[in-house]
Amino acid sequence: MSARRVVGLETEYGIIRPSMPRANATVLSAQIVDSYAQLVREGAGQVRGTRWDYSEESPLADARGYQVERSAAHPSQLTDMEPAEQPGMVWTAESVALDAGDARVGQALYREEYASDVVMNMVLGNGARFYVDHAHPEYSSPEVTTPHDAVLWDQAGDEVLRRAAAHNDQLGNGVLQLYKNNTDNKSVSYGAHENYLVPREVEFSALVSVLTPFFVSRQIICGAGRVGRGMLGNLPGFQISQRADFFEAEVGLETTVNRPIINTRDEPHAVWDKYRRLHVIVGDANLGQISTLLRVGTTNLVLSMLEAGCAPQLELIDPVGALQQISHDPTLRATVALRGGKRLTALEIQRIYFEAAASHCAKTGADDPATEDILARWEGLLDDLERDIFSAADRVDWIAKYRLMSSYTQKHGVGFDDPRIALMDIQWADLDKQKGLYYRLAARGAMDTLFDEAQINQAVLTPPTDTRAYLRGMALQRYADHVVAANWDALSFSVPGARKLNRIYLTEPLRGTRAEVGALFDAEMEIAEFLDSLPPRL
Amino acid sequence: MTQESFSSRKQQQGTEAEQEFTQAQGSGTEAGVDDLLDEIDSVLESNAEEFVRGFVQKGGQ
Numbered sequence: 001m002s003a004r005r006v007v008g009l010e011t012e013y014g015i016i017r018p019s020m021p022r023a024n025a026t027v028l029s030a031q032i033v034d035s036y037a038q039l040v041r042e043g044a045g046q047v048r049g050t051r052w053d054y055s056e057e058s059p060l061a062d063a064r065g066y067q068v069e070r071s072a073a074h075p076s077q078l079t080d081m082e083p084a085e086q087p088g089m090v091w092t093a094e095s096v097a098l099d100a101g102d103a104r105v106g107q108a109l110y111r112e113e114y115a116s117d118v119v120m121n122m123v124l125g126n127g128a129r130f131y132v133d134h135a136h137p138e139y140s141s142p143e144v145t146t147p148h149d150a151v152l153w154d155q156a157g158d159e160v161l162r163r164a165a166a167h168n169d170q171l172g173n174g175v176l177q178l179y180k181n182n183t184d185n186k187s188v189s190y191g192a193h194e195n196y197l198v199p200r201e202v203e204f205s206a207l208v209s210v211l212t213p214f215f216v217s218r219q220i221i222c223g224a225g226r227v228g229r230g231m232l233g234n235l236p237g238f239q240i241s242q243r244a245d246f247f248e249a250e251v252g253l254e255t256t257v258n259r260p261i262i263n264t265r266d267e268p269h270a271v272w273d274k275y276r277r278l279h280v281i282v283g284d285a286n287l288g289q290i291s292t293l294l295r296v297g298t299t300n301l302v303l304s305m306l307e308a309g310c311a312p313q314l315e316l317i318d319p320v321g322a323l324q325q326i327s328h329d330p331t332l333r334a335t336v337a338l339r340g341g342k343r344l345t346a347l348e349i350q351r352i353y354f355e356a357a358a359s360h361c362a363k364t365g366a367d368d369p370a371t372e373d374i375l376a377r378w379e380g381l382l383d384d385l386e387r388d389i390f391s392a393a394d395r396v397d398w399i400a401k402y403r404l405m406s407s408y409t410q411k412h413g414v415g416f417d418d419p420r421i422a423l424m425d426i427q428w429a430d431l432d433k434q435k436g437l438y439y440r441l442a443a444r445g446a447m448d449t450l451f452d453e454a455q456i457n458q459a460v461l462t463p464p465t466d467t468r469a470y471l472r473g474m475a476l477q478r479y480a481d482h483v484v485a486a487n488w489d490a491l492s493f494s495v496p497g498a499r500k501l502n503r504i505y506l507t508e509p510l511r512g513t514r515a516e517v518g519a520l521f522d523a524e525m526e527i528a529e530f531l532d533s534l535p536p537r538l
Numbered sequence: 539m540t541q542e543s544f545s546s547r548k549q550q551q552g553t554e555a556e557q558e559f560t561q562a563q564g565s566g567t568e569a570g571v572d573d574l575l576d577e578i579d580s581v582l583e584s585n586a587e588e589f590v591r592g593f594v595q596k597g598g599q
Binding site: 012014015016018021022025026133134135136183184185186188189190191193255256281393403404407408411419420422423424426427434435437440441444445446 | 568569570571572573574575578581582583586587589590592593594595596597598599
């Protein structure tokens with residue numbers, strides 16, 4: 001029993017070009033990724049990047065045991081192809097420019113001389129992936145083994161985006177503003193996904209039954225807060241979650257339409273018959289470090305109980321309705337109906353999961369520091385939420401935002417329907433540290449943190465040491481010229497004089513660590529010798 | 539196209555509208571918040587209404 005587990009976090013960022021309100025979002029996203037690619041090419045700070053290898057992707061495999069036909073899939077589900085290869089989308093510099101509805105964007109972005117060389121998708125020297133996902137720039141963190149490291153490499157992603165925006169500006173391509181949020185309040189949502197490695201033998205139906213009440217209630221400890229209710233945000237009020245109103249199903253494969261609380265994508269990016277990758281799409285993107293920590297740490301504990309067969313068995317009568325009822329009540333008094341006639345608050349549901357986790361950890365002697373820290377913080381937070389929600393404003397994103405807005409409404413005698421409150425909701429998530437309200441508040445010491453700027457800057461450049469991300473990231477740092485493609489579970493090298501590419505498979509997420517291959521990097525070998533020295537199977 | 543489909547939940551909006559929006563009461567502000575509130579009008583984008591209207595994203599995952 002432990003809060004440790006192989007985890008990776010993905011963030012799709014909101015993006016605008018203020019001087020051009022109707023600029024095409026995909027173009028802007030390509031522009032930000034390409035700016036970072038140029039920064040990398042210039043060799044700034046030893047950041048290295050390479051192109052993405054799509055050959056191992058299988059986004060249409062369903063964890064319930066079948067494969068969706070390509071023809072039946074929503075085009076946005078075809079994430080295993082370069083956007084250029086997708087049906088009905090010929091991705092040339094010209095079409096990008098035309099699609100923008102404004103040729104100036106295209107010309108500024110894709111000048112003829114490097115029109116064929118726009119980078120849409122790259123792997124970074126810290127082991128992360130940075131790419132254009134639909135109409136958003138997305139950072140997918142490297143694989144880590146603790147909730148604390150998940151926070152660190154997630155925060156590093158925010159810094160990658162900031163550097164990309166700054167470089168874009170330096171290149172004379174104009175100002176792009178980036179937002180770590182999940183909705184524009186105009187019917188549209190974009191995700192912050194979590195990925196958890198789970199043994200294949202865990203029944204998917206058990207994941208669904210145990211995780212549904214947990215995810216429905218988890219938002220009270222890590223929601224990001226949102227002004228307005230409904231997908232259009234047209235109903236007044238403040239709610240706990242950015243994402244809750246965009247969910248319509250309990251279980252399903254889709255992530256862009258008819259979103260399910262439990263996503264069934266079965267694409268482990270690892271040995272298929274040993275592992276599942278639980279793909280969680282119901283969470284909010286967090287700026288706050290403690291909110292991210294608890295989002296991942298408590299989920300790890302619940303998965304651990306599930307694997308041991310001792311997780312609480314609760315059944316909500318209407319999970320989608322409950323997700324929204326809980327989100328819509330920042331007083332935390334809303335109760336939701338369970339099978340068997342009981343009604344519980346989100347706090348009571350969280351308390352049940354916490355008590356079970358604490359007692360299971362006590363029984364099995366789980367006393368590693370990461371697990372102890374998560375249990376202590378989870379309990380302390382539930383106690384605080386019970387007493388006075390604002391006492392948790394230094395740790396929980398939605399409460400920090402809600403407190404700032406409530407104080408503003410009181411000071412100015414306005415309501416939550418004031419346009420300045422709607423603006424604060426957006427600007428809360430602005431990644432620019434001078435403008436973003438989260439950062440302004442954090443700079444005043446009002447937010448509890450785990451990592452400082454120096455540590456985050458370091459994680460922009462270096463991979464975690466205890467997963468395969470180490471081998472991936474280090475290969476890019478040391479042998480960038482030879483890495484022709486990379487993805488989560490493979491690396492392809494070109495070796496001078498060799499006719500074929502040398503492909504290394506990384507299907508075990510806990511292989512390729514510093515303990516295993518660090519000495520090979522330290523030895524500073526030529527590429528051929530390095531590849532020969534790697535263990536034959538990783 | 540990755541735009542949302544929001545038709546199926548539209549019918550529910552009637553009932554949601556009838557719900558009261560309850561605002562939490564509590565120990566309001568601390569120094570950091572008061573500080574930020576004092577300068578917030580110089581930090582916020584200049585035309586709130588226009589900015590909010592112009593913040594349009596395409597659907598994602």
